[in-house]
Amino acid sequence: MTSRIKFFKEAVKNLKNVGTVTPSSRFLANRMLKEIDFSKVEVLVELGPGNGAITKKILKKLPPNATLICFEINTNFYNQLLALKNSQLIVVESSASNIKEVLNRLGFFKTNHIISSLPLTILPEEVSSEILNKSYQVLENEGTYVQFQYSLTYFRKLKAVFNESISLEFEPLNIPPAFVYRCKKVM
Template identity: 30%
Template sequence: MSAIFLKRFLQRPFQVASIIPSSRTLIRRVTGKMDFSQPRVIAEYGPGEGCHTREIVRRMHPDSSLILFELDPEFAQHLEEQFRGDSRVTVLNSDAALLCQELTKRGLNHCDYIVSGIPFSILEPEKKRELLRSTYDSLAPHDHSAFIIYQVTNELVGHCGHFPRRESEYCLQNLPPMFVTKFYKTANGHAHGLNGHSRNGNGNH
């Protein structure tokens, strides 16, 4: 699975942002922050070759929906081929900023979870703000609803003050090591499978 990842990294290093897919440990940390016991609407930004996607699909409830936003056309085609037989999965070769419109198209009001591995640090400030606001608006107003990111730096925390609560941990078992941060839509969210430190939106434990 890593051949296509390496190829696209060499062709588009700033968009792909990593030379190898995520480790099994990082994938478990990310998916462990979601409750799959009920039908959920999930979106993933920048799934790449699908290493996190495969685990999400494996754990998802039969009545869940997963919408993938992948800008790279070759990755998008690769994802289409992987999940062609699963009606729960929709692959879109388009910008994650269109999430609200895509939910409306499908008669869906909100997402329960939004997962992202895209390198927010390279986005233009205005683009970053728009995407974060759209992400927040697209999440259901439920205690479990959350935006889950894995990033090399945790700089995005400084741009997510509109999320009332967050939890973050550092995954050393990945190359490169990653911060995994869960931003809750409401102040009363509860963690699912968190192994690291908890921190709320104002920085207090």
């Protein structure tokens, strides 16, 4: 069974948590990662990686001494990520709302970048707020939080957390087309 069919079946069963029925396209993955200087990455966090469409691209770009930490709550996707068997990858079966506590437990206190595929618009308001606020707290100064969504409804919310340091792009070559929010922590 192809990974797209597996993803579709899992997404249909768990649409409230997954938020889509297709994995991210390579075009969306490339757009989300394009401004990251991977030569300077020490710790990168991915929230809601699903079946690893973006994860695999990140792992190809990571320098040998860097770590990628993925937060995935769906057990089937979690197992697919574990099957990648990469020594730079730490997969955590936990909500992204636990980002600060999990990073601390793993011995990391800051991250250079956060890549998020979480369906923020369908999460409860208090959960999405907690995720955004804790993500901001664990980002190092000048670190980026890159989020895609299928609508513009989260622009104001992201702007409230990241102040004025936010830009918006559009990726038409994804099903469905997606907006990419690029936020920078500036202190």
